[in-house]
Amino acid sequence: MRTKSLKKNKINVVTLGCSKNVYDSEVLMGQLKANNKEVVHEEEGNVVVINTCGFIANAKEESVNTILEYVQKKEAGDVDKVFVTGCLSERYKPDLEKEIPNVDEYFGTSDLPNLLKALGADYKHELIGERLTTTPKNYAYLKIAEGCDRPCSFCAIPLMRGKHKSKPIEELVEESAKLAAKGVKELILIAQDLTYYGLDLYKKRNLAELLQALVKVEGIEWIRLHYAFPTGFPMDVLEVMKNEPKICNYIDIPLQHIADPILKSMRRGTTKEKTTKLLQDFRVAVPKMAIRTTLIVGYPGETEEDFKILKNWVAAMRFERLGCFTYSHEENTHAYSLEDDVPEEIKQQRANEIMELQSQISWELNQEKIGKTFKCIVDRKEGNHFVARTEFDSPDVDNEVLIDATKHYVKVGGFVDIEITDASDFDLYGIPSQS
Numbered sequence: 001m002r003t004k005s006l007k008k009n010k011i012n013v014v015t016l017g018c019s020k021n022v023y024d025s026e027v028l029m030g031q032l033k034a035n036n037k038e039v040v041h042e043e044e045g046n047v048v049v050i051n052t053c054g055f056i057a058n059a060k061e062e063s064v065n066t067i068l069e070y071v072q073k074k075e076a077g078d079v080d081k082v083f084v085t086g087c088l089s090e091r092y093k094p095d096l097e098k099e100i101p102n103v104d105e106y107f108g109t110s111d112l113p114n115l116l117k118a119l120g121a122d123y124k125h126e127l128i129g130e131r132l133t134t135t136p137k138n139y140a141y142l143k144i145a146e147g148c149d150r151p152c153s154f155c156a157i158p159l160m161r162g163k164h165k166s167k168p169i170e171e172l173v174e175e176s177a178k179l180a181a182k183g184v185k186e187l188i189l190i191a192q193d194l195t196y197y198g199l200d201l202y203k204k205r206n207l208a209e210l211l212q213a214l215v216k217v218e219g220i221e222w223i224r225l226h227y228a229f230p231t232g233f234p235m236d237v238l239e240v241m242k243n244e245p246k247i248c249n250y251i252d253i254p255l256q257h258i259a260d261p262i263l264k265s266m267r268r269g270t271t272k273e274k275t276t277k278l279l280q281d282f283r284v285a286v287p288k289m290a291i292r293t294t295l296i297v298g299y300p301g302e303t304e305e306d307f308k309i310l311k312n313w314v315a316a317m318r319f320e321r322l323g324c325f326t327y328s329h330e331e332n333t334h335a336y337s338l339e340d341d342v343p344e345e346i347k348q349q350r351a352n353e354i355m356e357l358q359s360q361i362s363w364e365l366n367q368e369k370i371g372k373t374f375k376c377i378v379d380r381k382e383g384n385h386f387v388a389r390t391e392f393d394s395p396d397v398d399n400e401v402l403i404d405a406t407k408h409y410v411k412v413g414g415f416v417d418i419e420i421t422d423a424s425d426f427d428l429y430g431i432p433s434q435s
C-alpha cells in the first residue's frame with residue numbers, strides 16, 4: 001500500500017460541459033497557480049476537482065459518471081481527494097451528498113473562494129484576467145457576464161447560475177490585454193446572454209461599446225460573438241461588426257424553435273415573423289455574416305405541424321451553421337409542469353431530419369467556397385493535417401479547414417491565407433495561397 005503523505009499534492013481539474021465551464025476552470029487554475037499549487041488539466045493528479053455540467057439529461061449523466069469514476073479511484077487509493085463544483089453541484093448538492101457521499105466536498109457555481117480554501121489556497125481578488133488557459137494558444141474564451149434573467153420555460157441555467165451580472169468594460173479590456181500578451185489572437189465572447197450585456201451596470205445594452213473597446217487591444221485580431229439572445233438584440237452591434245475588421249462576420253444566436261405556439265410556450269418573447277425579420281436585417285446589415293443557431297425538437301406539445309413549420313423554415317433560411325437537440329424535461333423549470341408527450345424516438349427522428357437537411361445546406365454552401373481564398377487561423381496539427389478555421393467558424397462546433405501536412409507547412413497558432421480546393425458537408429480542404 002502506498003504512503004499517501006509522501007505524495008506531493010498535484011491538483012487535476014477535470015472540465016465537463018460548455019465553454020463557460022472551460023472559462024471557470026481556467027480561472028480556478030490561475031488562482032491555484034498564484035497560490036504556488038501544482039495544477040494540471042485532465043491529467044494525473046492525486047487531488048481531483050470535477051467541474052460539472054447540469055444542463056440537460058446527457059450532460060448530467062456524464063457528470064455523475066465522471067464523479068463515480070473518480071470516487072472509485074479514491075476508494076482504490078489512486079487519488080486522495082475528490083471535490084465537485086459547477087452546475088450539477090449547484091443544482092443537486094443535497095441529492096449528490098446523499099447519493100455519492102464519498103466525495104470530499106461539493107461546491108456551487110459561485111463558491112470559488114470556499115473551493116480554494118478546501119484546496120489550501122486563498123482567493124486573490126487582484127488576479128483580474130489571470131487564467132491558465134486550456135484552449136490552443138491562439139484563442140481564448142472571454143466571459144463577459146454571468147447568469148441569466150430570461151424566463152425561457154425549458155432552461156435550468158438561472159437556477160444554476162443566478163441573475164445576469166455583467167463585468168465592467170475596463171476589467172474585460174484588462175483581461176483581454178493579458179491574454180494577448182500570452183499570444184492569444186482570437187477572443188470568443190461568451191455569456192448566458194450577450195445581448196443583455198451592460199443593462200445592469202450601464203442601464204443600457206452595451207455590447208457595441210464593449211466591442212469598440214476590445215478592438216483597441218493590441219495583438220487581438222479576431223473577436224467572435226457567441227450566445228446572443230434574439231429578443232431585444234442591440235442592432236448597433238451590426239454597425240460595429242460591419243466597420244471593424246477585427247469583429248468576425250459571425251454570430252451564434254440560439255433560436256430554439258420557430259412555430260408560434262412553441263415559441264409562446266417556451267416563453268421566448270418573440271414570434272416567427274419577428275425572428276425572420278431580425279435575421280433578414282442581419283443579412284442586409286452584414287451580407288457576409290455566418291449565422292449559427294441551435295434548435296430544440298420534441299418540446300412538450302410539438303405537433304407534426306409545428307415540426308413541419310420548423311423544417312420548412314430551416315430550408316428557407318439556409319443557416320451557415322446549425323445544431324439540433326432533443327428536448328430534455330428538467331425539474332424546476334416552467335416547462336416541467338407540461339406533459340413530456342413527444343416520444344423519445346420521435347424526438348430523435350425529428351432531430352435527425354433537421355440535421356440531414358442542414359448537412360445538405362452546409363454542403364451546398366461549402367461548394368461555393370471552392371476556388372476562393374480565406375484568411376484562416378491554424379489551431380493544431382492532427383495526424384497528417386494542419387487544422388485551421390475561417391472567420392466564419394468557431395472551434396469545436398463548426399467547419400474546419402484541413403491542410404495536408406505531408407505537402408504543406410503552416411505555423412500552428414498563426415494566420416495564413418488558404419485557397420479552398422475541395423469541400424464536404426462539414427469540412428473544407430485547402431492549400432496555402434501562393435499570392
